[in-house]
Amino acid sequence: MANHMNGAKHRPQGKSLLGGAMIIAGTTVGAGMFSLPVVGAGMWFGYSIAMLLGVWFCMLMSGLLLLEANLHFEPGASFDTLTRETLGQFWRVINGVSIAFVLYILTYAYISGGGSIVNHSLSALGVTLPQSVAGLVFAAVLAFIVLISTKAVDRITTIMLGGMVITFFLAIGNLLIEIDTTKLVSPDGESRYLPYLLAAIPFGLASFGYHGNVPSLVKYYGKDANTIVKAIVVGTSIALIIYVCWLIATMGNIPRSQFADVIAKGGNIGVLVEALSGAMASQWLNNMLTLFANLAVASSFLGVTLGLFDYLADLFGFDDSRAGRMKTAAITFIPPTILGLLFPNGFIIAIGFAALAATVWAVIVPALLAYKVRQLYPNATGFKVPGGTPLIVVVVLFGMITATCHLLAMADILPVFK
Numbered sequence: 518m519a520n521h522m523n524g525a526k527h528r529p530q531g532k533s534l535l536g537g538a539m540i541i542a543g544t545t546v547g548a549g550m551f552s553l554p555v556v557g558a559g560m561w562f563g564y565s566i567a568m569l570l571g572v573w574f575c576m577l578m579s580g581l582l583l584l585e586a587n588l589h590f591e592p593g594a595s596f597d598t599l600t601r602e603t604l605g606q607f608w609r610v611i612n613g614v615s616i617a618f619v620l621y622i623l624t625y626a627y628i629s630g631g632g633s634i635v636n637h638s639l640s641a642l643g644v645t646l647p648q649s650v651a652g653l654v655f656a657a658v659l660a661f662i663v664l665i666s667t668k669a670v671d672r673i674t675t676i677m678l679g680g681m682v683i684t685f686f687l688a689i690g691n692l693l694i695e696i697d698t699t700k701l702v703s704p705d706g707e708s709r710y711l712p713y714l715l716a717a718i719p720f721g722l723a724s725f726g727y728h729g730n731v732p733s734l735v736k737y738y739g740k741d742a743n744t745i746v747k748a749i750v751v752g753t754s755i756a757l758i759i760y761v762c763w764l765i766a767t768m769g770n771i772p773r774s775q776f777a778d779v780i781a782k783g784g785n786i787g788v789l790v791e792a793l794s795g796a797m798a799s800q801w802l803n804n805m806l807t808l809f810a811n812l813a814v815a816s817s818f819l820g821v822t823l824g825l826f827d828y829l830a831d832l833f834g835f836d837d838s839r840a841g842r843m844k845t846a847a848i849t850f851i852p853p854t855i856l857g858l859l860f861p862n863g864f865i866i867a868i869g870f871a872a873l874a875a876t877v878w879a880v881i882v883p884a885l886l887a888y889k890v891r892q893l894y895p896n897a898t899g900f901k902v903p904g905g906t907p908l909i910v911v912v913v914l915f916g917m918i919t920a921t922c923h924l925l926a927m928a929d930i931l932p933v934f935k
């Protein structure tokens with residue numbers, strides 16, 4: 518799920534490392550995860566794992582660079598303040614636009630993915646709906662929760678996270694036991710693998726996005742660099758472990774050639790879960806897997822839209838009265854829902870565009886912020902990410918290469934597995 522930042526404010530004293538790590542892991546693990554086996558099918562397992570490790574490292578470093586810059590400000594200062602005070606108006610605007618874009622496009626991705634998985638669940642009950650209508654129902658129910666209050670979102674996401682942990686271990690645990698290692702190491706289908714890596718990198722980046730929560734952690738823990746660093750390292754490592762298990766479970770059960778089918782059907786969450794269901798003997802575990810997918814998308818939807826809701830309320834100056842919240846809800850939910858009705862299957866495309874915008878505010882801007890604060894405060898003694906300027910260059914290059922990969926794949930210049 519994403520953006521558990523609002524939950525942080527309500528947490529009582531006694532701030533454990535675990536709480537922060539869960540905020541980061543909860544934000545990181547979300548819809549991006551469901552795109553990984555689909556976009557990784559071309560390069561398959563080994564290269565997918567190598568890509569995840571590389572992306573995890575770069576996204577961890579960019580988060581720590583953001584933290585380094587953030588610690589030069591008072592707790593509570595967020596992206597807007599950081600960019601305004603260090604990089605100036607130009608970057609402030611670019612940054613703000615890219616954040617808003619990511620939140621909106623993710624909301625659309627969740628409506629598309631939510632429609633797909635709700636539809637898959639209903640079909641098991643013998644109910645068939647057009648997918649766009651299923652997306653509308655999914656969005657309407659969850660938007661209502663956001664409209665009620667931040668507290669409602671906080672309570673419900675906590676329950677959902679608990680449900681996710683249980684259903685993940687039941688369903689994936691079983692899939693992990695049943696994997697066929699020959700599927701993992703000697704896949705079927707065409708013999709080209711490595712060229713497909715480039716087009717998949719943006720999806721790895723989106724899956725490891727959590728950076729909106731770094732300022733929230735500084736606000737939550739104060740200037741306790743040590744604990745925040747640990748929370749980010751532990752939180753992103755949990756996500757890495759979950760993704761590796763997820764790739765083993767999917768690629769160890771669905772043959773590579775069958776992924777072409779999943780992709781031809783749009784690669785949406787319901788289609789992937791359906792393909793995975795075929796590999797499961799027990800109907801009960803099958804239901805657990807479906808429930809897990811529903812909860813994962815729903816909790817991400819709540820997290821992201823709450824972030825978008827607060828962002829837009831602040832931007833347009835709408836207050837917290839009933840009328841104010843209705844206005845904010847209208848601009849938060851209506852545009853992505855209309856998009857969901859018009860294009861119910863744009864899930865994978867939306868995650869790709871989310872990654873493109875995230876290269877700006879979650880990768881390049883954090884590196885530039887750290888570079889700038891090091892120039893402004895050369896004698897600072899606080900937390901500093903090791904690696905000096907070379908590491909900053911690596912992170913900026915990673916962002917630029919990922920953005921380029923996405924644009925080239927969109928222009929049909931990079932090979933995409935079909």
Ligand SMILES: N[C@@H](Cc1ccccc1)C(=O)O
Pocket residue numbers: 518519520544545546547548549550619623723724725726727728729817871875879
């Ligand atoms: N990592 C989140 C998406 C995300 C991207 C960027 C920032 C925050 C969240 C997901 O997989 O759903």
